[in-house]
Amino acid sequence: MNSNYKAFWLEGGDLVVIDQTQLPFRLVTKTLKNSADATLAIQDMTVRGAGGIGNVAAFGVYLAARESDGDLSKVKELAAVIRRARPTAVNLMWAVDRLLLVLEKAALTNQDLVTVALKEAIAIADEDVIGTRQIGKFGCELIEAIAKTKPQGEPVNILTHCNAGWLAIVDRGSALAPIYEASDRGINIHVWVDETRPRNQGANLTAWELGQSQIPHTLITDNAGGLLMQYGKVDLCIVGTDRVTRKGDVANKIGTYLKALAAFDNQVPFYVALPSSTFDMQIADGIQEIAIESRSADEVLYMQGLQNDQSIGRVRIAPLNTPALNYGFDITPARLVTGLITERGICEASELAIATMFMDLLPL
Numbered sequence: 001m002n003s004n005y006k007a008f009w010l011e012g013g014d015l016v017v018i019d020q021t022q023l024p025f026r027l028v029t030k031t032l033k034n035s036a037d038a039t040l041a042i043q044d045m046t047v048r049g050a051g052g053i054g055n056v057a058a059f060g061v062y063l064a065a066r067e068s069d070g071d072l073s074k075v076k077e078l079a080a081v082i083r084r085a086r087p088t089a090v091n092l093m094w095a096v097d098r099l100l101l102v103l104e105k106a107a108l109t110n111q112d113l114v115t116v117a118l119k120e121a122i123a124i125a126d127e128d129v130i131g132t133r134q135i136g137k138f139g140c141e142l143i144e145a146i147a148k149t150k151p152q153g154e155p156v157n158i159l160t161h162c163n164a165g166w167l168a169i170v171d172r173g174s175a176l177a178p179i180y181e182a183s184d185r186g187i188n189i190h191v192w193v194d195e196t197r198p199r200n201q202g203a204n205l206t207a208w209e210l211g212q213s214q215i216p217h218t219l220i221t222d223n224a225g226g227l228l229m230q231y232g233k234v235d236l237c238i239v240g241t242d243r244v245t246r247k248g249d250v251a252n253k254i255g256t257y258l259k260a261l262a263a264f265d266n267q268v269p270f271y272v273a274l275p276s277s278t279f280d281m282q283i284a285d286g287i288q289e290i291a292i293e294s295r296s297a298d299e300v301l302y303m304q305g306l307q308n309d310q311s312i313g314r315v316r317i318a319p320l321n322t323p324a325l326n327y328g329f330d331i332t333p334a335r336l337v338t339g340l341i342t343e344r345g346i347c348e349a350s351e352l353a354i355a356t357m358f359m360d361l362l363p364l
């Protein structure tokens with residue numbers, strides 16, 4: 001596995017992952033030794049982000065093969081559990097299905113399933129490295145064009161939601177890839193980071209990533225973006241995604257839709273960045289057909305953070321008997337999306353444009 005920015009790596013045949021539930025306060029890892037460990041790491045969000053979930057699922061199938069003693073039907077049983085770990089990010093199902101297809105072929109010629117699974121999981125991660133670099137290059141052209149219109153010394157202000165950086169997908173992320181590329185090219189940029197309640201991926205992860213790379217950024221509350229757009233302080237929005245339908249509807253972290261509405265109302269370009277593995281060509285209508293993950297009400301009722309004694313703890317922020325609802329994602333209809341930044345280029349969020357650029361992904 002080539003060694004770019006990754007939230008996971010192999011050590012002695014096990015998969016080591018950065019524990020994202022501890023960031024930004026502690027940079028610690030967990031070792032995943034079997035497929036159940038991989039499933040749990042996806043469920044409890046030790047690892048997260050559509051691409052990252054896909055990678056860990058692929059390595060999870062490799063761990064399943066290791067547990068199964070060459071028995072493909074046992075691998076399939078364990079893989080089915082991994083496949084159900086979270087419902088919304090299609091990369092999870094895509095990665096498991098890709099691994100199983102390769103293993104089925106390998107079984108026909110009596111190849112060693114563990115070796116084949118490991119090779120394929122590594123191949124997916126390596127493809128993601130190339131893909132996110134390409135997303136960075138295409139997206140950076142948008143930033144560069146805006147930079148040319150700005151008065152001397154003024155940054156291009158980019159708003160992002162949640163975390164779609166290298167913690168979410170190797171090795172540049174999706175939404176953050178154009179930002180990293182712009183920073184490398186010396187373009188003057190500044191990022192508005194939505195905190196992204198309830199799990200605070202913006203505050204915890206995006207702010208951490210950008211800080212590590214010395215990219216100027218400011219953390220804002222989830223509700224601040226609309227006002228900033230009205231004040232002309234946002235030039236461009238770029239977000240990641242967990243699933244895009246063949247018509248261009250976008251599932252992403254809860255709150256994305258409201259940002260897209262505000263961007264539309266203020267004529268701010270709203271782009272979604274993704275590798276092609278995040279398309280779900282089987283479905284057309286995001287609202288009707290994408291399963292939105294419901295998570296524990298506790299994520300809304302409590303906030304996690306660093307306490308005075310430097311331990312990580314949580315505090316309750318609502319009355320003891322208050323009920324809470326916690327949808328993890330929402331759907332931004334294609335009509336609100338200015339374009340999709342992919343590893344093949346920038347594509348209009350429409351059925352025709354997607355079918356033209358990604359014909360090979362359409363169901364037969």
Ligand SMILES: CSC[C@H]1O[C@H](OP(=O)(O)O)[C@H](O)[C@@H]1O
Pocket residue numbers: 048049050051052161162163164165168169173174201239240241242251252253254328
């Ligand atoms: C590379 S897409 C990142 C994507 O992952 C987020 O979800 P979660 O943190 O729940 O896994 C979110 O929707 C981001 O845009």
